[in-house]
Amino acid sequence: MSSDSDHYETSVRERREEAVAAFDERDKGLMGRFHHALHVTPALVPLIVLIASIAVFGLLIGDRFFSPFSLTLILQQVQIVGIVAAAQSLIILTAGIDLSVGAITVFSSVIMGQFAFRYGIPPVFAVFAGLIFGLLCGLLNGFLVSRMKLPPFIVTLGTWQIILASNYLYSANETIRAQEIEAQAPLLQFMGTKFTLGGAVFTYGVIFMLLLVLVLAWVLKHTAWGRHVYAVGDDPEAAQLSGVNVRGTLLSVYGLAGLICGFAGWALIGRIGSVSPTSAYEANIESITAVVIGGISLFGGRGSILGALFGALIVGVFSLGLRLLGADAQWTYFFIGLLIIAAVAVDQWIRKVTA
């Protein structure tokens, strides 16, 4: 049996050949440093694209685009997608996906409206009910994903249909008109309240979107929960072994995403003035688009929520810019499609760890 111990010795000797990795910041060249910078600051690419696209459209169109009014108009136009993209980012960071976000958003807004108008519940409580509804939908998704161990894509493909169908059935496809809301329950339109700063026009919904993203970015970076979200998306088994409550983290992420969609539903009423069961249903695809363009990896564990905001803004800049240029709206989709593919290619490149 000495052959066996010989074998062990050879394997030891073989390992000896492996260079003992030294660890110094060698000069990796410009590309290497850029690669490293992207690795550390994943929101850098979408930020550069955002600034570049604003600059290009600004040069092409001039003041009609490059004005406080137009630029803040973009903010208003992307606020719903921006808020939903924040929820989507959390989910995608855990290597999940949520197709039901748009459905939750619109049903939450419908509940706020119907509770106030059909049942005459005070608007404060109607809004509250809508938010709770969003939270519960998120928790349902979270339960199915974390406890039943069902794939997020399938779970939310199912809940998307269920919630959207329930939304039409419950609302009987009825729209609550803006004037009625303004007269009887103005709180529902609260997020649409405008104020100006110079030529810039903001709404509370826009402020909410910006604050939400900033707060979430801070929480993801500076709290244990935030680190756990990344760890779960990175490698759930490793996270579990190093003491992360994987199920609990997933449940909380889906729940929070649902709650954020509830807020998006509130902002939606502010944005369109009325309560319409047919609005915002495409927010799921739009939010995924924003997240992907924002450089968050669909494989989980990588990316920054700021990137998702930049992603939503890039889409907004392209739609407004191309519209002001008089181009066919299809060009927007054309360019967004290109950006999505480019973003995924960049993600693959960043993940390639040669640094």
Place this chain on the structure above:
Amino acid sequence: MDPILKGRNLVKRYGRVVALDHCDFDLYPGEILAVIGDNGAGKSTLIKALSGAVIPDEGEVTLEGRRVRFASPNDAREAGIETVYQTLAMSPALSIADNMFMGREVRKAGIMGKLFRQLDRTHMEQFAREKLNDLGLMTIQNITQPVETLSGGQRQGVAVARAAAFGSRVIILDEPTAALGVKESRRVLDLIKDVKARGIPIILISHNMPHVFEVADRIHVHRLGRRLCVIDPRDHSMSDAVAYMTGAKVPEGTLTPA
């Protein structure tokens, strides 16, 4: 002397595979116990059953004479059992410091920590740097760099440093030198001896017989999901040990019968 960590009649099945087959296990205070066995013998499953990563189908685990039922690795860690898993259990995209404190993050003092639950990064990074320096395994410049930018050996070093830093009762190392070069392996072996000198017992799973015979006080030979025997390295040769674990030879003069 009573065992500090004891397993009795442990059974773990994966479908039709019986990874642990009525396995017994004893670790005594202050000792280094090596666990050797063929690939697939069930060594990793055994230490997972001891550290809460796997819940055994049958059998019981006692720590310092008290029955324990770990539902998760965190339960075991709270009881002072720290484990370096064979897979290392690290989040590649997160930093070295994040990984060292994963699941036991330190929050800032005062309102930022209590109310806003802000992490104390300065403290955690300082601590991580110290522990890696203690280990002398590597000259890591940047404790905030992602673990995936480290070599396999460096990753293993971080995992071992994490266990050594936090283990207070038992430290379990599942093939800690498998990806290491000679110099790095040496450091890990020295670290194991240091930990032992601190009075903390260690379970060391290794395929490297010279390492095992150098540091182990006793050797648990694992075969087909159970403990075949426990031998004293002074009474048996390396080739004997290999013969026992592959079934080529039947052990005699062992410390514990099967």
